[in-house]
Amino acid sequence: MIKVAPSILSADFVNLERDIRSLPAAGADYVHVDVMDGMFVPNITIGIPVVAAISRIAPLPLDVHLMIERPIRYVDAFCKAGSSILTLHVEADTQENTLEALRRIRENGVRAAISVKPNTPAEAVLPFLPLCDLILVMTVEPGFGGQSFLHSTMPKLHQLRQWIDEQNPACELEVDGGVNVETAKICRDNGANVLVAGSAYFKAADPAAFVRAVKA
Numbered sequence: 633m634i635k636v637a638p639s640i641l642s643a644d645f646v647n648l649e650r651d652i653r654s655l656p657a658a659g660a661d662y663v664h665v666d667v668m669d670g671m672f673v674p675n676i677t678i679g680i681p682v683v684a685a686i687s688r689i690a691p692l693p694l695d696v697h698l699m700i701e702r703p704i705r706y707v708d709a710f711c712k713a714g715s716s717i718l719t720l721h722v723e724a725d726t727q728e729n730t731l732e733a734l735r736r737i738r739e740n741g742v743r744a745a746i747s748v749k750p751n752t753p754a755e756a757v758l759p760f761l762p763l764c765d766l767i768l769v770m771t772v773e774p775g776f777g778g779q780s781f782l783h784s785t786m787p788k789l790h791q792l793r794q795w796i797d798e799q800n801p802a803c804e805l806e807v808d809g810g811v812n813v814e815t816a817k818i819c820r821d822n823g824a825n826v827l828v829a830g831s832a833y834f835k836a837a838d839p840a841a842f843v844r845a846v847k848a
């Protein structure tokens with residue numbers, strides 16, 4: 633089953649509650665929340681208090697994408713703030729700290745996930761795969777919404793689908809960045825089952841029709 637996770641980075645922040653409450657009627661499955669620290673990526677977005685506030689009104693699970701340096705410092709706080717899925721970047725810390733952070737996420741009863749930037753090889757995920765409930769393949773350089781989809785990431789997505797099926801079949805495989813109706817089909821064909829869409833979802837004249845097309 634294909635799931636769609638609208639990224640609220642492209643929502644109207646003045647009307648965030650309205651935009652989040654409207655997601656189930658459009659057929660969305662998760663609320664994707666992009667957390668950026670101005671260090672791991674050159675942008676600053678949402679932090680712990682805002683995730684906690686969103687979690688009080690969110691009608692769908694929060695899929696929290698941490699684009700921050702040394703995320704182990706903050707995983708307990710983001711779990712307690714109401715994350716359902718908490719994603720760390722493999723590039724953001726040592727292997728030892730990343731393994732420890734994934735364990736701590738699961739100890740909090742939250743689903744643990746790892747993300748890879750476009751130039752990070754599929755092999756970088758392997759040490760973490762047994763501890764992951766979701767793998768996120770970035771299909772743009774992290775930092776900003778509205779960028780163009782990088783087709784060069786598709787062989788990596790395809791490889792990760794094979795390894796997930798062999799080693800951890802319950803794990804989900806998500807893509808994030810530049811997803812529209814056309815690129816969604818390419819991602820599905822290469823094994824993704826969760827599709828993040830920010831600008832394409834929030835710009836759609838008919839979000840429900842957009843979600844249907846992305847899942848079709």
Ligand SMILES: O=C(CO)[C@H](O)[C@H](O)COP(=O)(O)O
Binds near residue numbers: 641811
């Ligand atoms: O993680 C992200 C950026 O780092 C966002 O989730 C992503 O860019 C979604 O936006 P769009 O669909 O507009 O590309």
Ligand SMILES: [Fe+2]
Binds near residue numbers: 639664665808
């Ligand atoms: Fe994201």
